[in-house]
Amino acid sequence: MAVVDMVLKQRERTAIYIGVIVLGLSISITGATPIGSNTYIIRTSYIVNGGSGQLPLEVFSHNLHLVPSLPGFQERVSAKLYVDSREVNFSIGIDEEGNEYPFVSLSYAGRLNITLVQRVVVYPASARGFFKTADNLPWPLRPEDELPRNGFWRCNGTKINLPYLENVSKTLSMQSASPIEYAEKIVSWLKNRGVKYDNSFGGVVCPSRFLEQASGACGDYASFIAALFKIRGVKSYVFYALVYDAKALVTSNSTNYSFVTRGAYPHMFTVIDIDGKRVPIDATANTGDPIKGASAVALDNVVILYKVMNRDPNDYLILYAPNNDAKVSLIVEIIQANTSTPMLDTEILLGLLAIALVLISKRWDTVEED
Numbered sequence: 001m002a003v004v005d006m007v008l009k010q011r012e013r014t015a016i017y018i019g020v021i022v023l024g025l026s027i028s029i030t031g032a033t034p035i036g037s038n039t040y041i042i043r044t045s046y047i048v049n050g051g052s053g054q055l056p057l058e059v060f061s062h063n064l065h066l067v068p069s070l071p072g073f074q075e076r077v078s079a080k081l082y083v084d085s086r087e088v089n090f091s092i093g094i095d096e097e098g099n100e101y102p103f104v105s106l107s108y109a110g111r112l113n114i115t116l117v118q119r120v121v122v123y124p125a126s127a128r129g130f131f132k133t134a135d136n137l138p139w140p141l142r143p144e145d146e147l148p149r150n151g152f153w154r155c156n157g158t159k160i161n162l163p164y165l166e167n168v169s170k171t172l173s174m175q176s177a178s179p180i181e182y183a184e185k186i187v188s189w190l191k192n193r194g195v196k197y198d199n200s201f202g203g204v205v206c207p208s209r210f211l212e213q214a215s216g217a218c219g220d221y222a223s224f225i226a227a228l229f230k231i232r233g234v235k236s237y238v239f240y241a242l243v244y245d246a247k248a249l250v251t252s253n254s255t256n257y258s259f260v261t262r263g264a265y266p267h268m269f270t271v272i273d274i275d276g277k278r279v280p281i282d283a284t285a286n287t288g289d290p291i292k293g294a295s296a297v298a299l300d301n302v303v304i305l306y307k308v309m310n311r312d313p314n315d316y317l318i319l320y321a322p323n324n325d326a327k328v329s330l331i332v333e334i335i336q337a338n339t340s341t342p343m344l345d346t347e348i349l350l351g352l353l354a355i356a357l358v359l360i361s362k363r364w365d366t367v368e369e370d
Contacts, residue, residue: 033075033121033123034123034124034126034127035124035127036124036126036127036300037121037122037123037124037127038121038122038124038244038300038301038336038338039077039119039120039121039122039336039337039338040119040120040121040122040244040303040334040335040336040337041117041118041119041120041334041335041337042067042116042117042118042120042242042303042332042333042334043115043116043117043118043331043332043333043334043335044063044064044065044115044116044118044330044331044332044333045113045114045115045116045329045330045331045332045333046059046063046064046113046114046115046328046329046330047111047112047113047114047328047329047330047331048108048111048112048113048321048322048326048327048328049110049111049326049327049328049329050110050111050325050326050327051321051322051323051325051326052107052108052109052110052322052323053107053108053322053323054105054106054107054322055105055106055107055108055112055114055322056320056322057093057103058320059114059320060093060101060102060103060104061093061095061099061101061103062315062316062318062320063316063319063320063330064101064102064114064116065099065100065101065305065306065316066079066092066099066100066101066102066116066118067079067118067120067303067304067305068099068100068304068305068306070130070304071129071130072123072128072129072130073122073123073128073129073130073131073296073304074120074121074122074123074303074304075120075121076118076119076120077119077120077121078118078119079102079116079117079118079119080116080117080118081102081104081114081115081116081117082113082114082115082116082117083104083106083112083113083114084112084113085113085115088104089104090102090103090104091103091104096310096311097237097306097307097308097309097310097311098307098309099306099307102116108322119337120303122300122301122302122303124300125297125298125299125300128297130278131271131278131279131280131294131296131297132277132278132279133180133279133280133291133292133294133297134180134277134279135178135180136178137178137179137180137274137277137279138178138179138274139178139179139234139274140233140234140235140274140275142233143233144233144234144235144274145229145230145233145234145235145236146230146231146233147162147227147230147231148230148309148310148311150310150311150312151206151312152204152206152223152311152312152313152314153206153207153223153227153230153310153312155206155207155208155209156208157208157209157211157212158212159212160208160209160211160212161208162208164208164211165207165208165211165227165228165231166231168189168228169228169231169232172185172186172189172228173232179229179234179272179274179279180279180291182229182232183225183229183272183279183281183290183291184290184291186225186228187225187281187283187290190221190224190283193211193214194214195210195211195214195215195216196214196215197215197216197217197221197284198215198216198217199217200217201217201250201252201266202217202252203314203317204217204219204220204223204268204312204313204314204317205220205223206223207223207224207227207228210223210224211224217284218267218268218269218283218284218285219238219240219268219313221270221283221284222238222239222268222269222270222281222282222283223238223268223270223313225270225281225283226238226270229270229272234272234274235272235273235274236270236271236272236273237270237271237273237307237308237309238268238269238270238271238307238308238313239268239269239270239271239280239296239304239306239307240266240267240268240304240305240306240307240308240313240316241266241267241268241269241295241296241302241303241304241305242261242264242265242266242267242302242303242305242332242334243264243265243266243267243285243295243299243301243302244263244264244301244302244303244334244336245263245264245265245301246263246335246336248261248262248263248264248265249261249262250265250266256321256326256327256328257319257321257327257328257329258327258328258329258330259319259329259330260329260330260331260332261331261332261333262331262332262333262334263333263334263335264303264332264334267284267285267295267302268313269281269282269283269284269285269294269295269296270282270283271307279291280294280295280296280297281294282294282295282296285299286298303334
């Protein structure tokens with residue numbers, strides 16, 4: 001009988017052990033982020049000197065972007081808005097491209113400083129699930145996109161026009177068994193044509209003129225590739241991102257405007273979306289393969305800010321001002337602020353649970369001996 005009681009107590013003890021472990025795991029894993037995630041603080045300051053009046057909506061919707069939370073890629077943990085160093089409440093607006101921005105109605109006279117501070121966690125490349133790179137991704141059964149009817153996407157150069165791009169798209173797509181192969185052929189075709197990467201910062205050149213000048217920066221490549229997919233009827237868009245580098249400094253100045261980015265380099269790349277499967281295509285920042293080695297899947301230091309689907313990408317690169325008398329500065333600063341991730345905290349918690357179980361076990365053994 002004593003042996004039976006001992007066995008029953010041992011089973012009860014094992015059940016309690018398992019229950020405690022499961023409870024600890026459920027508590028600690030909820031909301032956890034993968035080991036190796038990077039935390040960034042992004043500070044965007046919009047500063048106006050001179051002039052007066054109502055601040056236009058475009059200042060918020062085009063110059064002050066809320067970093068999107070993208071499941072399996074990055075999470076916006078917090079966002080605070082300051083007006084002349086004073087924190088203010090704000091509403092969240094969404095533009096026609098689906099990008100979020102903070103908004104508060106403001107009038108000013110003389111000088112104004114609006115600063116948006118965001119804390120963002122970016123998952124390590126090895127743990128991301130937002131993008132896919134499957135080789136067997138099929139062509140969509142029916143057209144899901146088209147070239148937007150505006151001057152940027154449908155522009156004509158001196159020698160190269162929209163019909164020429166449509167012919168290029170038709171030729172390359174007929175040689176491609178899948179959208180992935182089509183993307184690879186576009187990148188190879190540009191290279192074979194002698195198109196060169198130009199590491200310059202400024203506006204985005206429309207697709208026809210980019211091909212005509214045979215050189216361009218990341219945004220020019222990204223828009224051209226997106227255009228050829230849109231012509232083919234494949235849903236595509238361009239992501240604008242920041243690639244963190246503590247030593248980076250990018251500046252652009254004119255008489256009334258100045259743009260500064262510290263701690264990161266601006267970057268743009270193409271994304272195609274077929275049946276909810278998003279595939280990045282990066283012709284300028286990759287590890288050797290424009291898809292499997294794209295910056296968004298291969299690098300740990302990429303923060304996505306917004307996307308451009310139908311608008312002119314330059315709409316988001318213009319600094320908007322209350323009136324012509326004002327001098328405007330936009331300063332974007334990003335710093336890395338890593339702390340132990342929740343998954344590391346999970347390991348600590350499980351260690352404490354193990355110690356607690358040992359102590360409980362010893363106490364029960366003492367009680368049984370009594």
